[in-house]
Amino acid sequence: MKIDIILAGVGGQGILSIAAVIGEAALNQGLFMKQSEVHGMSQRGGDVQSNLRISDQAIYSDLIPTGKADLVLALEPMEALRYLSFLSVDGWLVSNSVPYVNIPNYPEEEKLQESISGFQRKVILDVDSIAREAGSVRAANMVLLGAASPFLQLDYSGLEQAVRHIFGRKGETVVELNLKALSMGKAIAEQVLKP
Template sequence: MNVPRIHGIVLSGVGGQGVLSLAQILLEALRRSGLHALQSEIHGMSQRGGSVHAQVCYSEIPLTSPILDEGGADLLVALEPLEALRYVSMLRMNGHLVVAEEPQMDMAGYPPLDDVYAALKTVRGAHLVDTEDLARRLNHRQAGGMALLGMASKFLPVADAVWHEVIAQRFEAKGARVTEKNLEAFEAGRGLIHDPVGA
């Protein structure tokens, strides 16, 4: 008998990058897709610059906990490269990592960026994106998080229409232009993953 398993997503970044917003969008999109989904509390320092992470679990069967064991995540969405390394041990062997290359180097002792990138590139299933360049091209300073969500969406069982609906509702209070820019960033991210092998 093929018993549905529990899937997990880890989101990591620093305070002020929107980890909570991305987790809530993910949770709602999964639920609207007919899945059982739970989100952990946001762990870490919520103030700008502090390390932050959240976990989202989903399955076709009811869940009792949103907490993942090490090696239990199918997907790691990291808004900061060093934060990606901090949580990469959470990934399954065949998991996927989508990570912003733009560092938040406010902390003392930040390692050389070339070393961080080299370590990330050894991770099977790693997808690095220059979110700073993407933000410039889209003329949207905060495009990075939504672009990463767009990349991550290629590995999740959620229809395009559901993503668009949830994102539009999330930003509608901020006006049509903000909503449009976030949808544009989401689609730009989706376009960066052409063949989601093992999705």
């Protein structure tokens, strides 16, 4: 088993909390993992990415080679497209649909949609709205993770367990909110995957 994931977003959006849940679930299943992060200057509103690699064999490179990623998981649609060249033949794109506009030359929505719609294997969803429905916009990351869960080759219960552990110190209400957000994201992906 081997899965290579590129997590993408804008500095401050919190892609690392998604990586933390996946990472913990993977370690609990006794898998190897490597996860490289971006710290420093780019975190100030720039594009950030994390390479997350999970395998039942030892992993060499901290970075995923071009054309080898199984999944690009993005909190922002233009950031999702930035890493398209890393996707493999069977790779999936799972992304938030809502742009984060903090640059003057951000592309027009229409052109962005056009670019995304040209790609077949994808789950695009408005994670903020769904998180609000689940109870709070703060659970948006878990909606995205839920939408990615069918592609992760990890037990869904393992992801739930990691959510419980990571959010546990914030109390049961926060845990339940995040679990609900996770399952709502998962439901949307399953809808897309239906034959």
